[in-house]
Amino acid sequence: xxxxxxxxxxxxxxxxxxxxxxxxxxxxxxxxxxxxxxxxxxxxxxxxxxxxxxxxxxxxxxxxxxxxxxxxxxxxxxxxxxxxxxxxxxxxxxxxxxxxxxxxxxxxxxxxxxxxxxxxxxxxxxxxxxxxxxxxxxxxxxxxxxxxxxxxxxxxxxxxxxxxxxxxxxxxxxxxxxxxxxxxxxxxxxxxxxxxxxxxxxxxxxxxxxxxxxxxxxxxxxxxxxxxxxxxxxxxxxxxxxxxxxxxxxxxxxxxxxxxxxxxxxxxxxxxxxxxx
Ligand SMILES: NC(=O)c1ccc[n+]([C@@H]2O[C@H](COP(=O)([O-])OP(=O)(O)OC[C@H]3O[C@@H](n4cnc5c(N)ncnc54)[C@H](OP(=O)(O)O)[C@@H]3O)[C@@H](O)[C@H]2O)c1
Numbered sequence: 239x240x241x242x243x244x245x246x247x248x249x250x251x252x253x254x255x256x257x258x259x260x261x262x263x264x265x266x267x268x269x270x271x272x273x274x275x276x277x278x279x280x281x282x283x284x285x286x287x288x289x290x291x292x293x294x295x296x297x298x299x300x301x302x303x304x305x306x307x308x309x310x311x312x313x314x315x316x317x318x319x320x321x322x323x324x325x326x327x328x329x330x331x332x333x334x335x336x337x338x339x340x341x342x343x344x345x346x347x348x349x350x351x352x353x354x355x356x357x358x359x360x361x362x363x364x365x366x367x368x369x370x371x372x373x374x375x376x377x378x379x380x381x382x383x384x385x386x387x388x389x390x391x392x393x394x395x396x397x398x399x400x401x402x403x404x405x406x407x408x409x410x411x412x413x414x415x416x417x418x419x420x421x422x423x424x425x426x427x428x429x430x431x432x433x434x435x436x437x438x439x440x441x442x443x444x445x446x447x448x449x450x451x452x453x454x455x456x457x458x459x460x461x462x463x464x465x466x467x468x469x470x471x472x473x474x475x476x477x478x479x480x481x482x483x484x485x486x487x488x489x490x491x492x493x494x495x496x497x498x499x500x501x502x503x504x505x506x507x508x509x510x511x512x513x514x515x
Contacts, residue, residue, distance in 0.1 A: 262501040265472070270479055271512050273486035276301030277358075278407070280485075281350060283307055283337060283395050284363035286317040288461035289412055293361055293481050294321070298330060300482050305354060307333045307346050320462060331333025338364075338387065343394035347402060358407035360399040360486050364391045365430075373425040384426040392434050396441060403449050408485045411438050411453040412477065415498055418455065435494065442492040450491035452484050454506075457498035472503045484511025 260484045280297050284290045301419035308314050314332045321327060330355065337346040350357060368384040392411070400409050416424060417431035438453040445451050460473040480497070484490040485511055495510075497503035507513035 265473075265476060265504050265507070265513070266382045267475055267479065268508070269514055271514070272296075272300050272479070273482050273512065274301055275482060275485060279303040279305065279354060279357050280359040280361060281305045281307065281357050281399065282361045282363065283391075284365065284412075285361075286310075287363055287366070288463045289456075289459050289474050290361075290363040291317070291320060292459075292464060292476070292478040293363055293412070294330070294478070295324070295475060296478025296482050298324065299328065302329065302359075303354070304330045305333060305350055305357070306330070307335065307337045307340065309336050309351070310334070337395060337398075338391035340390075340394045340397060343391075343398035347398040351402065356404075357399070357402065358404065359410070360395070360403065360408075361390055361412065361481050362395050363411045363412040364388065364395065368426075368427050369421070369424040371383065371423060376426060380426060385430045388430055389433050389437075393437065396437065397513055400441065400445060400449055400451070405448060406451060406488070408450040408452060408490070409441070409445075410451075410481055410484055411435075412481075413438075413453050413455050413494075415455055415457050415496075438494065443474065450484075450488075452490055452492070453494045454480055455494050455496045455498075457502075470499045470501070472497050474501060476500075476503050479512055480506055480510065483507065483512040487511065 274378055280302050280305060282290055282293050285294045286308045294304055294306060311334055314334060333348055333350060334497060336342040365388050403409055411434060413431050416428050417435040420428055438451060454477060456472055456477060458471045459477060460467045460471050461503045480495055495506045497506045508515055
């Protein structure tokens with residue numbers, strides 16, 4: 239069952255300390271050129287997640303109507319608290335229901351279309367991390383949860399949304415460097431992310447000129463879940479700004495934007511014209 243939720247307008251105490259990047263002198267987001275995307279409606283699948291938060295914040299800042307599907311009521315409540323510093327969120331809606339199977343994702347897309355109208359952009363930031371066992375020690379449950387379930391959620395989301403998007407909009411995947419670099423003890427994530435990167439490439443081929451498809455390949459990301467991080471890691475706010483840059487640039491398609499660290503992230507942002515040279 240799918241339930242639509244208007245975002246809570248109250249101010250909540252922030253449950254998580256936001257990790258700002260004041261120490262970072264490579265990227266200063268107060269200098270960024272946020273595009274005006276007030277004529278866009280975006281669905282951010284995985285928006286309640288660690289990276290998703292930065293993407294949601296960026297699209298709200300750009301003036302877009304933001305819709306976040308979530309499988310869980312409690313996760314939505316927690317996420318509202320996380321965003322409480324933004325005050326009233328009239329352009330943010332949550333839709334509670336599963337979207338991680340083929341039929342469920344289709345139902346979710348139909349519901350959102352009927353309830354809110356045309357969606358221009360979709361960002362898939364679905365997933366999470368797993369590490370700790372050699373490939374020969376993984377269990378069927380590990381495989382099911384971190385390979386099958388997550389690749390299925392991504393494929394189902396792409397399948398449900400790509401045909402609905404116009405050339406003006408974009409379909410974007412958020413992926414990690416584990417798609418291209420093997421990490422001992424993280425084989426399932428390596429294989430899953432590599433499969434999803436190939437999904438981006440094949441989607442681009444199949445979409446041709448009809449739809450714009452792009453991905454980000456990221457190093458470790460600074461998020462609310464991290465108590466420790468290195469200053470040269472990219473932040474989820476920067477990842478969000480890249481998604482805006484891709485959405486705003488009609489020529490941004492069929493590409494993987496790699497930002498393993500802040501220096502690469504600055505190049506990515508400058509290349510998209512959302513950060514000064
Ligand atoms: N965190 C990092 O440092 C980092 C670095 C590089 C790349 N990335 C990439 O960024 C993407 C998002 O990562 P994240 O760290 O933000 O993940 P996360 O915090 O674990 O959140 C991912 C979201 O995905 C949704 N989801 C839908 N189907 C799922 C399923 N079957 N299993 C688990 N979650 C599911 C969940 O939303 P609901 O429960 O609300 O539905 C969840 O909030 C991934 O592709 C990851 O590889 C992350």
